[in-house]
Amino acid sequence: MSTATKHPYIVSTPGTCGGKPRIDGHRIRVQDIVGAYTVRGLSPEEICEDYPSITLAQVHAALAYYFDHREEIEQQIRDDEAFAEQFIKDHPDTVRRWDE
Numbered sequence: 001m002s003t004a005t006k007h008p009y010i011v012s013t014p015g016t017c018g019g020k021p022r023i024d025g026h027r028i029r030v031q032d033i034v035g036a037y038t039v040r041g042l043s044p045e046e047i048c049e050d051y052p053s054i055t056l057a058q059v060h061a062a063l064a065y066y067f068d069h070r071e072e073i074e075q076q077i078r079d080d081e082a083f084a085e086q087f088i089k090d091h092p093d094t095v096r097r098w099d100e
Contacts, residue, residue: 031076
């Protein structure tokens with residue numbers, strides 16, 4: 001018998017953050033926490049320092065949600081990266097890249 005895993009600090013609300021999973025009461029998406037953890041290599045405690053309005057439990061909940069929904073979150077990240085790249089191509093005179 002399979003039961004759904006509950007993530008009490010994580011919500012998805014149409015019209016807020018594009019309906020993407022986020023920390024309840026905040027506009028901090030699960031994928032933001034994932035990026036801090038996987039790309040930047042921050043510990044959960046360091047993530048709390050970067051986002052002082054959230055708790056360590058909320059960070060861990062976001063990471064747990066990610067590990068339970070890894071493909072979904074990674075697809076959202078890829079989609080956002082593709083959107084940003086296309087936007088830069090479509091608007092080269094209005095966007096200054098951070099690496100320039």
